[in-house]
Amino acid sequence: MTDVSAFRLPLFRRKREAREVRGYWASVANRLRYDYVTLFFLAIILTIVLLSIFAPLLAPFDPTKTSMAYRMKPMGFRNFILGTDELGRDMLSRLLWGGRTSLMMGLVPVAAATVIGGLLGVIAGFRGGWVNSAIMRTMDVFYAFPSVLLAVAISGTLGGGSKNGMIALTLVFIPSICRIAESATTQVRSLDFVEAARASGASTLSIIWHHILGNVLGPVFIFASSMISVSILLGSGLSFLGLGVEPPTPDWGLMLSTLRAGIYVQPLVCALPGVAIFITSLSFNLVSDGLRQAMDVKA
Amino acid sequence: MQLDLAVEDRKPVTFAEVSEPLVEVRDLSVKFVSREAVNRAVNGVSFSLAPSEVLCIIGESGSGKSVTMRALMKLLPPKRTVIEGGMRVGPHDIVKMREADMRAVRGSAISMIFQEPMTALDPVYTIGDQIAETVMRHQKIGRGAAMERALELLKLVRVPSPERRLKAYPHELSGGLRQRAMIAVALSCNPQLLLADEPTTALDATVQIQVLVLLRRLQQELGMAVIFVTHDLGVAAQIADKVAVMYAGRIVEYGAVADVMMKPRHPYTVGMLASTVHGHMRGHDIDAIPGSPPDLRKPIVGCSFAPRCKVVSAVCQTHSPPTKSFGNGQYAACFHAE
Amino acid sequence: MSAFDFIGADLISQEEPQAASLDERDRGGKQQPMLIVNGLRKYFPIRSGILQRHVGDVKAVDDVSFSVLKGETLGIVGESGCGKSTLARLLMHLIPSDSGEMIFDGDPVGGMRGLSLRDLRRNMQMVFQDSYSSLNPRLPVQDSVAYGPRVHGMSRTDAMDLACDLLDKVGLRAAMFGARYPHELSGGQKQRVNIARALALNPRMIILDEAVSALDKSVEAQVLNLLGHLKREFNLTYVFISHDLNVVQYISDRVLVMYLGQVVEIGSVDAIYDTPLHPYSRALLDSRLSMDPDDRMTEPPISGDPPNPVNPPSGCRFRTRCAFAETVCAAEAPSLSQAGPDHFVACHMVRRGSGHSRLLS
Numbered sequence: 002m003t004d005v006s007a008f009r010l011p012l013f014r015r016k017r018e019a020r021e022v023r024g025y026w027a028s029v030a031n032r033l034r035y036d037y038v039t040l041f042f043l044a045i046i047l048t049i050v051l052l053s054i055f056a057p058l059l060a061p062f063d064p065t066k067t068s069m070a071y072r073m074k075p076m077g078f079r080n081f082i083l084g085t086d087e088l089g090r091d092m093l094s095r096l097l098w099g100g101r102t103s104l105m106m107g108l109v110p111v112a113a114a115t116v117i118g119g120l121l122g123v124i125a126g127f128r129g130g131w132v133n134s135a136i137m138r139t140m141d142v143f144y145a146f147p148s149v150l151l152a153v154a155i156s157g158t159l160g161g162g163s164k165n166g167m168i169a170l171t172l173v174f175i176p177s178i179c180r181i182a183e184s185a186t187t188q189v190r191s192l193d194f195v196e197a198a199r200a201s202g203a204s205t206l207s208i209i210w211h212h213i214l215g216n217v218l219g220p221v222f223i224f225a226s227s228m229i230s231v232s233i234l235l236g237s238g239l240s241f242l243g244l245g246v247e248p249p250t251p252d253w254g255l256m257l258s259t260l261r262a263g264i265y266v267q268p269l270v271c272a273l274p275g276v277a278i279f280i281t282s283l284s285f286n287l288v289s290d291g292l293r294q295a296m297d298v299k300a
Numbered sequence: 301m302q303l304d305l306a307v308e309d310r311k312p313v314t315f316a317e318v319s320e321p322l323v324e325v326r327d328l329s330v331k332f333v334s335r336e337a338v339n340r341a342v343n344g345v346s347f348s349l350a351p352s353e354v355l356c357i358i359g360e361s362g363s364g365k366s367v368t369m370r371a372l373m374k375l376l377p378p379k380r381t382v383i384e385g386g387m388r389v390g391p392h393d394i395v396k397m398r399e400a401d402m403r404a405v406r407g408s409a410i411s412m413i414f415q416e417p418m419t420a421l422d423p424v425y426t427i428g429d430q431i432a433e434t435v436m437r438h439q440k441i442g443r444g445a446a447m448e449r450a451l452e453l454l455k456l457v458r459v460p461s462p463e464r465r466l467k468a469y470p471h472e473l474s475g476g477l478r479q480r481a482m483i484a485v486a487l488s489c490n491p492q493l494l495l496a497d498e499p500t501t502a503l504d505a506t507v508q509i510q511v512l513v514l515l516r517r518l519q520q521e522l523g524m525a526v527i528f529v530t531h532d533l534g535v536a537a538q539i540a541d542k543v544a545v546m547y548a549g550r551i552v553e554y555g556a557v558a559d560v561m562m563k564p565r566h567p568y569t570v571g572m573l574a575s576t577v578h579g580h581m582r583g584h585d586i587d588a589i590p591g592s593p594p595d596l597r598k599p600i601v602g603c604s605f606a607p608r609c610k611v612v613s614a615v616c617q618t619h620s621p622p623t624k625s626f627g628n629g630q631y632a633a634c635f636h637a638e
Numbered sequence: 639m640s641a642f643d644f645i646g647a648d649l650i651s652q653e654e655p656q657a658a659s660l661d662e663r664d665r666g667g668k669q670q671p672m673l674i675v676n677g678l679r680k681y682f683p684i685r686s687g688i689l690q691r692h693v694g695d696v697k698a699v700d701d702v703s704f705s706v707l708k709g710e711t712l713g714i715v716g717e718s719g720c721g722k723s724t725l726a727r728l729l730m731h732l733i734p735s736d737s738g739e740m741i742f743d744g745d746p747v748g749g750m751r752g753l754s755l756r757d758l759r760r761n762m763q764m765v766f767q768d769s770y771s772s773l774n775p776r777l778p779v780q781d782s783v784a785y786g787p788r789v790h791g792m793s794r795t796d797a798m799d800l801a802c803d804l805l806d807k808v809g810l811r812a813a814m815f816g817a818r819y820p821h822e823l824s825g826g827q828k829q830r831v832n833i834a835r836a837l838a839l840n841p842r843m844i845i846l847d848e849a850v851s852a853l854d855k856s857v858e859a860q861v862l863n864l865l866g867h868l869k870r871e872f873n874l875t876y877v878f879i880s881h882d883l884n885v886v887q888y889i890s891d892r893v894l895v896m897y898l899g900q901v902v903e904i905g906s907v908d909a910i911y912d913t914p915l916h917p918y919s920r921a922l923l924d925s926r927l928s929m930d931p932d933d934r935m936t937e938p939p940i941s942g943d944p945p946n947p948v949n950p951p952s953g954c955r956f957r958t959r960c961a962f963a964e965t966v967c968a969a970e971a972p973s974l975s976q977a978g979p980d981h982f983v984a985c986h987m988v989r990r991g992s993g994h995s996r997l998l999s
Contacts, residue, residue, distance in 0.1 A: 035335060192771035194782070197832075200730050201786035201839060202759040211785060215776035360854035361825070460942075474943035475718070504717035504881065505925040510938040512927075531854060534927030538934055557931040575859035576929070579887030579911060585866065586888075588859035592824050 032295040039291025042284040049281055053100035060094035065249045073266045084270035086256070087263050092270055096277055099251035102163060103278070106236025106245065106252075107229045107285070110167050114174035115225045121175070122182025123217060127190055127209060137183060140176040148173050152235050156244045163252075166245035170232055174225075181224045185217040219296055226289035230282030237278050253278050321348035322492060322525045323372075328385035329549075330367050330376065337597040341367040343549040344385070349542070351492065352523040354516075356536040356557070358572075359546035362593055365529045368546070369495050372527070373412055374402050390492055408438040411486040412495040415502050417478040420485075421470040427454070427481045428466035431488050438489045453484040458514060476507040480514070487518065494519075496528045500535060512538050533576055537561055545569050548594050548604035555630030565624075565632035567609050603634070611636045661873050663761075663842060664708075666744030671705040672843055672875045673729070673762075678702045678738030680721075680728055684948060696947050698724040700899040702738075703974075706843070711869070711876040713890030713907070715883060715922065717944050721899040722879045726847040729877070730764050731755055743842075760790065763836035765829075767848040772832055773820040779831045780805060780816035786838045804834040807871075809864060826857035830864065837868065843875040851880060862889060883926050887911050892980065895919045898947050898955040901974065905981035915983045915998050918956045954986070966993035 033039060052059060061080060068089030076084045083092040125136040143151065156169035189195065190213065198208045237254025239245035246252035248259070256274040264271045330342040342364040349355050359365040370376050371383055374394060387394040392405055406412075414420045422430060431453055432446035441449075447466070454462035457480040470478055479499060486494060496515070500508040516539055519526050528539055536543055540557040545566065553566040564570045571589040591608040594600055603609070606616040615635055623633045679702070681695035698721040706712045716722045727733045729740070731747070739746060742761060746752040766772045773782050783801035788794065802812035808830040810816075820828055829849065836844050846865070850858045862885065869876060880886050886893060886907075893910040895903040895918065903916040914920045924939035942959055945951065953971050957963040966986050974982040975989045977998075986994035 193766040194772055194774045196727075196732055197764070197766060197772070197835065198785060198789075199732060200759055200764050201789055201835075202756045203785070203789040207789060211777070212774050215774070360856065474946075476943040504944065505883065506717065506921055506938070506940050507943055509925045509927065509935055510941060513935060513938050516934075532927070533855075534929055537929050537931045538927055540931070561929060561931055572855060573929075575856050577859065577862065577882075577884045577888045579884060579907075581888055582907075585863045586859040588863055589856040590860070592826060592857065 029295045033291065036291050036295060039288055039295075042287045042291075045280065045284045046288060049100060049284070050104065052097055053104050056094075056097040056101055060091075060097045062091035062094045064090060064094040064098040064251045066090060073263050073270070075267055076270060083273060084267060086260055086270070092273055095251040095256060096253070096273060099253045099256055099274065100277070100281075102246050102250060102252040103233055103237060103254070103281070106163065106167060106170065106240075106254075107233035107281070110170035110174055110236075111225050111228045111232050113167075113171040114178050114228075115221060117171070118175040118178030119182045119217070119221050122179040122221075123186050123209060123213060125179070126183040126186025126217075127205070127213060129187070129190075133183070136179070140179050143172070143176040144180070148231070149235065149238065152239060153242065153244060156239055161244055161247055163246045163250070166236060166239045169239070169244075170235055173235070174228055174232065178221060178225060178228070182217055182221050185220045186213055189213055189216045223289060223293045223296060226292060227286060229289070230285040233278060233282050233285070322351040322353075322390060323347075323349040323527070324386070324388045325368075325372070326386040328368065328371060328383070328387060330364070330371050330384075331382040332380055333382060334380060340596050341549055342371065345546070345549070345551055346385075347544055347551065347554065349493075349525050349527065351525055352519070354519060354526045354528060354539055354541045355544060356528045356530060356540035356542070357544045357546055358530060358533060358536050360531055360593065362548075362596070363546040364549040364596075365546045366497055369412075369497060369527060369529050373406060373410060373495060374399070375412075404438070407434055407486075407491075408489040409491060410493045410495065411489070411491040412497065413479075413482050413486045413499045415498040417475075417482040418470060420482050421478065423470055426467050426469055427473070427484075431481075431485050434485055434488045449488065450484075453488055454481070456487065456518070457481075457484045459484070475503055476510060479503060479507075479511050483511075483515070483518070487522070490522065490524075492524055494524050494526045496526060498530055499528075501530070501532070508535075509538075515539060533561065533572065545572070548600065549596060550604065550633065552605065552634070553630070553632045555626075555628070559626075559628055559630045563630075565626060565630060565637040566605075566634050567611050567636070568605050569632075571608075571610070605634075661842075664743070668708065670708070670744045671741075672708045672743055673706040673877075674741040675705065675729070676703045676739050676741070678725070678728055678740070679736045680724055680733065681736055694948050697721075697899045697950060698947060699728060699735075702896075702899070702901055704894055704901060704904055706875060706877055707892075708743075709873065709875055710891040711878055711889050713886035713893040714877065714879045714896060715881065715886050715893060716896035717881060717922075719898070719944055719947055720896040721947070722896050723847055724899075725896070726764060726845050726877070726879055729845055730762065731758065760839045761841050762843045762845065763839060763841040764845040764847060765832050765836045765849045767852055773828055773835075775820050778817045778819060779810075779823065779828075780812065782820075782831065783834045783838050786835065790839065800838060801834070804837050805831070807837070807868070808834045809860075810834075824857075825853050826861060829853060829857075829861055833861075833864070833868070837872065840872070841874070843877070845877045845879070847879045848881070849878075850885060851882060858885070865889070883923060895922065898944065898950050900955060901984065902956065903981075903983045903985075904974070905978065905983075909978050909981040913978075913981075915977050915981070915988055916956075916985045917960045917962055917987075921959075954984075962987060962994075962996060964994055 071081070071085050071089040073087055074081055074085045076082065078084060081091050083096065086092055086095065121136050125133040152169050152173045155172055156166050159165040159168060195208060195212055198212050236245055237257065240252045240254035241258040246255050248255060253274040260271040260274065326346050328342055328345045329340070332339040332341055345368055347355065357365040357368065367376070372387055372389065372394060383395065389410055392409065428447055428450045431450035432443065435441065435446040435449050436443065451462055451466055454465055459465050459477060459480050465473070465477070470481070473481060500511050503511060512535065530536055536557060543555060543557045543560045544551045545553040545560065545568065547568050553560060553564065553569045560569060564573055574587040575589055577586060589608050594604050594607070602618050603616040603621045606612045609616065613635065621633045621635050623631050624637050625631050678699055680699040681697050683692050684694045684696060685691060686693050702725060714722050714725065728735050741747070742753055742758060747758050748755070773779065780798060780801040783804055784797035787797040787800055792800070802816055805812040805816055810827060810830050815823065815827065823831065850861050853861060868874060878886065878889050890907045892905065893907050894901055895910065895916065897918050903910060903914065903919045910919060911923065914923055921940035940959055945958060951958050953969055954967040957967040960967070972984045972986045972992070974984045977983045977988050986992040987996045987998045990997060
């Protein structure tokens with residue numbers, strides 16, 4: 002009775018013809034193709050990412066090389082296209098290098114939190130009962146604090162440095178992502194196709210892998226992408242307060258902090274890191290928005 | 301459908317139409333426009349309805365029956381919808397009417413009941429409050445008088461122990477009572493026209509017949525016209541005076557209910573009747589209509605029913621069928637109807 | 639006494655009902671019913687307040703017994719809230735029952751020596767009502783069909799071939815539809831996929847829970863025809879749950895009428911439809927709409943809605959809506975008694991000496 006082959010129908014092998022029909026992700030991509038605003042900001046993000054990756058090649062100067070003679074010079078002074086900072090370092094080079102740290106601060110904590118929070122959320126949602134209560138009430142405790150305060154408190158406890166900053170931010174993002182994953186899982190779990198999968202004798206892991214994850218990933222992904230800009234801002238905030246990246250490593254938040262003093266001497270130059278943060282986080286936000294619209298396919 | 305012909309011919313046929321029709325719809329078409337496609341949900345629908353007449357619009361999902369009715373109420377999302385043609389209800393020209401004026405008409409001259417009363421009733425107000433609210437919005441009377449009217453209406457729709465139900469919330473009522481409460485709200489301002497969108501589809505068989513009998517009785521007592529949308533031929537047989545069968549956004553057959561049900565002319569109506577399941581077909585295959593309705597996002601050449609039709613011929617593929625009259629007020633849009 | 643005692647005794651001696659040609663999976667022989675359900679019960683507790691105090695039960699399925707013969711279609715009818723969908727889920731073991739036993743082709747289900755759930759589910763499958771949730775929106779439909787066999791260890795290519803085969807069998811050209819996603823299919827097409835999915839494990843019995851209820855009439859007819867063909871081709875036994883009396887009459891060999899979690903009448907389709915005995919079955923059948931506009935109902939056969947399954951009436955649960963209710967109906971719950979060769983009714987009016995002043999049949 003347990004032999005599978007006994008239950009097989011007579012069948013013949015066939016060649017499956019080419020799939021002419023669009024899959025879900027293909028249809029999402031198709032919708033994005035006509036969303037010019039999202040595409041524009043996606044291009045900006047790609048540019049920023051590429052500039053950061055190739056910073057060592059593109060930067061005209063060493064970002065940490067100071068010069069007493071060239072302090073606080075305006076844009077276009079000699080070879081300093083974007084001027085210099087309060088220690089005479091080239092702003093363009095520092096912005097390019099700073100993009101690396103800032104993007105890292107934006108992406109790594111969100112990615113880590115998505116994996117951890119998503120996993121916890123799916124477990125909580127699928128198991129329900131006391132497992133759910135245990136996980137979700139723990140999350141609620143973290144959720145009760147304002148995120149800035151929580152980030153400051155955690156990285157204050159762990160000490161400075163970009164690694165600890167990222168850990169702090171990860172911990173800040175886990176509860177909200179976990180909550181999104183949990184509510185999506187709870188919703189999907191009660192649907193008929195999950196029942197049908199159970200009725201076919203599938204194991205819990207198989208059901209989660211084939212039927213739950215695909216349906217939970219979408220909402221979690223959208224939410225996480227909107228967290229990137231928050232993460233960049235929070236990371237910059239931590240650096241600004243001296244809790245994140247340590248000098249002389251270039252970082253947009255840190256640069257903004259140290260250039261405060263020069264705001265009356267070279268206001269335009271001092272605003273540059275702020276502008277970089279603004280453009281980057283705005284772009285991530287708008288792309289995440291566009292993605293949400295594109296993924297909202299009516300089933 | 302050629303309405304001019306339809307209206308002219310029908311006038312001498314039945315006595316109910318000596319007075320001017322209450323509802324006139326001429327060449328109505330409704331398109332939903334989105335970036336990806338244009339969905340021609342309704343394509344040139346025309347009909348008229350005398351006061352105190354019951355018209356059943358029968359059709360399957362996607363036939364445009366609900367859209368036609370929502371167009372009459374101007375309930376379609378204005379940004380994505382293009383409505384063409386003419387619609388008149390009593391003295392009101394629905395197409396030209398502004399939203400503010402339309403609001404005064406909705407719920408008073410024209411009101412509507414839905415398939416799912418839970419979506420039409422507000423869960424945080426009692427039944428009495430909701431009826432009184434509607435009454436006060438359209439008639440300048442005080443709260444006390446409005447509540448009295450509410451009680452009167454609940455008695456009218458035969459809700460048992462109406463005094464108690466006045467203070468009940470929608471979720472405290474059973475499905476059948478909720479449906480009655482919604483009918484009471486709809487009748488609160490003595491509408492001339494009641495639009496009913498599958499109001500009995502979600503109900504159990506024993507409750508459905510109760511609501512149908514009630515609606516029929518109320519319609520006769522109050523003398524209002526009713527447009528009743530349904531997919532169920534049995535429901536139409538119970539309640540309709542006139543029947544309009546819709547397919548792919550067009551009326552394919554129209555006539556008195558007895559004529560259409562007993563001697564259907566359009567192949568689609570014939571097929572619908574044949575594929576309605578009966579116990580005595582046991583052991584035999586049902587004579588089902590093959591295939592599925594056309595995609596209304598693509599242009600249709602010829603008769604929209606041609607791909608599924610049993611009596612299809614070459615002309616059906618290329619030309620839109622004419623509306624044929626059969627003298628008894630019955631019309632069918634088919635080359636081969638006779 | 640339960641229905642099982644009667645039916646088991648009576649029908650086994652009866653002359654071979656829907657002759658099912660013996661297939662190699664048969665274990666109990668022709669006369670052994672495919673499924674025997676005995677005393678099945680499921681109460682959903684209602685809790686309220688902060689402490690989640692137990693304040694009552696929804697008696698969704700209460701002491702239900704019946705059997706399904708090999709090769710037949712058993713129709714289950716009843717109104718919303720009568721427990722027919724809960725019953726389907728109990729049969730599939732998607733929710734645990736509070737008590738009662740199930741015997742599948744002679745083997746008890748569960749327990750130490752019984753049939754395992756995994757084996758039961760390979761032999762018994764379910765088709766859900768078509769809704770937006772019956773198919774995984776993120777899987778191409780052929781993957782949905784292939785999923786069951788994959789779970790049971792079939793290789794990916796074999797499972798895919800089988801899925802394509804089955805899609806063809808249910809009338810969807812696999813080459814054209816297999817790679818599509820559910821939102822690209824119409825209601826009828828989705829329901830065909832659901833049927834293919836249920837067939838993928840080559841079950842012997844399929845539970846169809848309102849499987850055609852959400853479909854348009856013309857599509858419903860197509861799917862009913864398909865179900866008939868598949869039943870013959872794969873030698874299937876159906877449990878067909880529906881609220882549509884016409885459809886049940888068309889497809890069923892025997893019919894079970896449920897009211898508030900209990901069986902009120904069970905018998906051959908002719909017995910139930912020609913001579914219904916329980917007042918509820920009669921009201922239900924009288925509520926069918928006539929297709930003749932000159933034959934209009936002026937008085938509904940029964941008033942009121944089915945009562946709430948929380949705290950149902952004492953004695954006979956139908957007595958609050960019954961025109962013939964007497965004191966005995968409130969005092970004592972009627973059990974199923976035999977009213978004909980294959981006809982059992984739970985009504986005091988059917989049993990001689992029950993204390994009711996009327997006697998039917």
